[in-house]
Amino acid sequence: MSRAKIQPQSMSQPTDIQTRLASGSTTSALQSKDSCSLAKDVKVGRPFKTQLRVALCSCVLGVIVVMLGAYVRLSDAGLGCPDWPGCYGQLTVPSVEQEILEANASYPQRPLEVDKAWKEMIHRYLAGFLGLFIVSLSLLAWKFRQLPGQPRLLPALLLLVVAFQGMLGMWTVTLLVKPLIVTIHLLGGLATVTLLWLLSLRLISVSMVFRSLIPHFVEKPVPTQKIKGLFAAILLGVFILVLQIFLGGWTSTNYAAIGCTEFPTCNNGVWWPEMDFSEGFVLWRGLGINYEYGVLDYPARTAIHVTHRIGALVTAVYLTLLGLRLLRSDLPVAVRRVTLLLLGLLMLQLGLGITNVLAKLPLSVAVAHNGGALLLLLTLTTLMWQLWPYVSGKTVFQQAKARSNPVGSNSGE
């Protein structure tokens, strides 16, 4: 297949593949794989390839930003720069003596700690780059909006989420690491990467359909009640996992990791120690409080910690049963592989959580525990994506056709 540079066609003219989409002859053309039609398919697929590259790069950058965010938070550098978006009023961390003196004079209650300030600023720079990547994805989606199969909703949603993330980043600092804000910021980061991953998957399938590389997407899948039930079960799994991630974020942002120091018992061999659930789960305590290192009494922190453990038990049981159900189904081998990955990641995540407790929260383990939560979420999302054609009864290609029919003729189905 020629890799020569081919210019995309004008969006106002129906492309060859759009015409064939409308006439319903595309599937057979793709299946016949004649070299001429494939060359034209690649021509149309090219804009998707460009977007796919940007989406995948954004995804990798997103993972780095989320994990770096965890590193900054867990190394107590979240307030390394007490203002936003600059650091002590500057674009970079003050470095010369005069600047440091001025910084300390402006924020006497928070003298500059250069290493913490750099951690915070590097996180902000990378998050800024990620924002630019997402803006360019939205611009590309707008440019190619008339192509059948062009994702439009996901880029728009990403733009909204990343803008909101920017605001949450600012409030994290200005509201002095308020647990609710920081936890939502953590969830927003995971949501950003998940949406980027979904966009990448969608672009992979669309551009591959154009090259007829995924036969099972060209053949029409038959939806069954059983697969619909499995899809709903995965959706419930995502919901449970997100709740558990919220509890993890709540544990971390309230400095409740110390709430229990043993496993499986909590403290001094006791399973159910003194706990204050009503204090532990007050979501909003007003403004002007500095939450760094936590404000809760020990029983409230223990209540949060124990709730996260119970959440882990529920999540583990549910995801294991879901995994076994998926493995017993007669879905394609790719679904089984992703299911096995899910079960493996679940074990790893439980192991990291327990190590957090037993080894007294080593930073590397705590950051890896954050990454584990993200990978679990991405794996569940991948399973949903894999099952979606069987639920909707349409291949990605047919969905594209239904959504965009620029030459407006008969469907041919």
Ligand code: HEM
């Ligand atoms: C499916 C299971 C689990 C998930 C999805 C999960 C998720 C999370 C998340 C997202 C965080 C916040 C990390 C951050 O601040 O960046 C967290 C924190 C934490 N998790 Fe889990 N967790 C799970 C199981 C466990 C288990 C079994 C334990 C221990 C028995 C545990 C102990 C902890 C502790 C101690 C923290 C606080 C870490 C800190 O303050 O740095 N987790 N968890």
